[in-house]
Structures are given as structure tokens and as C-alpha cells.
Amino acid sequence: MKKVLFAILILAGSTAFSQPNGLLYSFHDGTSLRTQRGAALDWVDTVIVIGEPNARRKAGAVEINRFRIMYSGTRDRCGAAVSIMGDVDGDGKHDILFGCPNKDINNDGQHLRDAGEVRYALSSQGYSPQAIDYADPNIVPRIQSAREKLGTSIKSYLDKSTGLVYALIGSPGYRRGAGGFNYIVMRFPRVQTGNRQTEPQAPEIVTSKMIEPVEPPKRKRKATGVVDVYDTAGRHLMTTTVQDLKRNGLKGLPGGTYLITQDGVASLFVNQK
Numbered sequence: 001m002k003k004v005l006f007a008i009l010i011l012a013g014s015t016a017f018s019q020p021n022g023l024l025y026s027f028h029d030g031t032s033l034r035t036q037r038g039a040a041l042d043w044v045d046t047v048i049v050i051g052e053p054n055a056r057r058k059a060g061a062v063e064i065n066r067f068r069i070m071y072s073g074t075r076d077r078c079g080a081a082v083s084i085m086g087d088v089d090g091d092g093k094h095d096i097l098f099g100c101p102n103k104d105i106n107n108d109g110q111h112l113r114d115a116g117e118v119r120y121a122l123s124s125q126g127y128s129p130q131a132i133d134y135a136d137p138n139i140v141p142r143i144q145s146a147r148e149k150l151g152t153s154i155k156s157y158l159d160k161s162t163g164l165v166y167a168l169i170g171s172p173g174y175r176r177g178a179g180g181f182n183y184i185v186m187r188f189p190r191v192q193t194g195n196r197q198t199e200p201q202a203p204e205i206v207t208s209k210m211i212e213p214v215e216p217p218k219r220k221r222k223a224t225g226v227v228d229v230y231d232t233a234g235r236h237l238m239t240t241t242v243q244d245l246k247r248n249g250l251k252g253l254p255g256g257t258y259l260i261t262q263d264g265v266a267s268l269f270v271n272q273k
Helices: 242-248
Strands: 004-006 014-018 024-028 040-044 047-052 061-064 067-070 081-086 095-100 105-107 110-112 117-121 153-159 164-170 181-187 204-211 226-231 236-241 256-262 266-272
Touching: 040 081, 047 081, 047 095, 061 095, 081 164, 095 153, 095 164, 153 266, 164 256, 181 256, 236 242
Parallel strands: 081 153
Antiparallel strands: 004 266, 014 024, 040 047, 047 061, 061 067, 081 095, 095 117, 105 110, 153 164, 164 181, 181 204, 226 236, 226 256, 256 266
């Protein structure tokens, strides 16, 4: 029997279910995850990251093992989604990605309300948050319209053998509500263990593309249970259902890393070996 390793995303509006073999999935179902302070959560080993998008009048905050990153901007809702990338810069500590889906941006002189923004925080930089530059020509596509809400969901996966970070970033307002995911593969500059970087260094964008749902969900409806599976090149492999995924997993697919999406909101990386 194939051994299945898993990575999981838990975010606002998610439920989880598990298989007896240990494979666990999490999907958006239109409800709200209620915690005392946060609407987003991720953890690895002893590192716990909590997103608090409603903190400070919805400016948002992210808490990493009780170390809190605050924001002065208004209603950006930073921390609506969080994901632990792993140790991407080689200093021996975990680094994170998080979303600010209500962030307004300027694109070629246009003010885009609620376009969204994604930020990374590296331990080697004292967890000082930096935005992924969506004006980078290597990122496709650029944010083009208001209310895309990029960063509503985020999942990331670090391939330790190559140092590449795979990130799947939900944008439910993409193409007027059809929804989609910005899929980015990037590499962060390495530092020596225990050292801090004096100047923030942006990641190298290796690959970027937009993954659109095979069957875009209708507006204002709850999750349908239809799931799409992609490879790490962003190629669509199969469409299945939540129930079938529970019963059979990724039956018929060889060992490897796969992207699983549902309804343009939730995302999940699964390693099948």
C-alpha cells in the first residue's frame, strides 16, 4: 500500500475530515471558523501561526508563537489566511506567508479596491513583513481588477531537495467572481544558520500562472463538493468529489506532489509516495 504524507490548510470557512489511513483534507464549506482571536490557523511542529484579520478595526494581525505582527493600514484584513512555508532561507527557523485580501493597490495609475496582497515574513528578518511584488514581470497574471481579494486562502509547500517554495493563493473575486488560484514557485535567498539579514531580499520567481476552476462556481453559493487535482506544473489531471476523495484518495495517480482545489477557495498540497 502506498504511504501518503499530507499537508493541511485550515482557514476561515473550513471543515476537516480524516481517513483511517491518516490522510486528512480540509475544504471550504461556506461556514466560519470561530476562534477567540483568529480566523486562520496553521501549525508545524511547535510553531503555531494565528491570523487575526479583524484585529485593530480589521487592519489585521498575525501571531507567531505569541509574537505578534501588527498593521497600521485600515481594513486590509491581514491574516485572513496564513501558511507556514518551512525554513525557506536556511536560518533554522520556520517562515510564513499570509494574505491581506482587502488591501487596496494601485496598478498603472488605477486604484483597485479590495484587490488583495500576499506577504511573507522570514525569521532571519525578524518576521518583518514584505509584500510579494505583483508588478514583477515574472508573475503572471498581474492583479487587474478590484475585489479580486487575492490572499483569501494560501497554502505553501517547501521542497527541501531543491529549496523551491510552491504556493497556491486563492483569489475568489478573480474574473468577476469565477474564482481562481495564483500558483507561484519561488526561491528565497539563503542565510547562514542563526544569522539575520540586514536588508530584505525578495524571492526569485521561478514560475507563476493562474489556475482557474474547471467548472467555476456560481456566485454566493456554498461549496459543491467538486474537487480538481493538478500537478505541480499546474496541469489539470482529474475532477472528482469530496466523498470519492475520502474513499479512494488520489487513486490511479503515481507518487508525487499534487495540488487540490475546491470552488476557488480552499487549497491543499498532498504528497503521495
